[in-house]
Amino acid sequence: MPGRIETKLAELGIALPQPMPPVANYVPYVVLGNLVVISGQIPAIDGKVAITGKLSRGVSIDRGKEAARLCFINVLGHLKAACGGDLDRVRRVVRLGGFIAAPPEFTDHAQVMNGASDLAVAVFGEAGRHARSTVGVSALPADASLEVEGMFEIDW
Secondary structure (H helix, E strand, C coil): CCHHHHHHHHHCCCCCCCCCEEEEEEECEEEEECEEEEEEECCCEEEEEEEECCEEEECCCCHHHHHHHHHHHHHHHHHHHHCCHHHHHHHEEEEEEEEEEECCCCCHHHHHHHHHHHHHHHHHHHHCEEEEEEECCCCCCCHHHHEEEEEEEEEC
């Protein structure tokens, strides 16, 4: 029987992907005590970057929000693995970090990152409210438009 978080994901029409393996010399997550840190995830579907390019240069704010949402779904895939398949072990979304590929004059990073933050709250309720950093960068691996990382508190 699915848990409450899996049920919520189903209600939102979200099926978690198979976690993508790392593309370089790092691990997808680290568990330290009751914290799980998830490495940055890009907006990929079936292992391929789905949203590429820079915000305001071919990627709209709405498309950027979609990319941030997709990144967070990929974060959740790794979080589920880190929790032994049981997302009900998540007590709180502690922090999200967002990296947004954009030119220097772009200033709507926070609005774009809301795509991930809004989904965190939709999935985890009040426990989904988190601290956050959002920064603009000149480029990301594979020309991804965004990358999102996360830190979560879990129960043992």
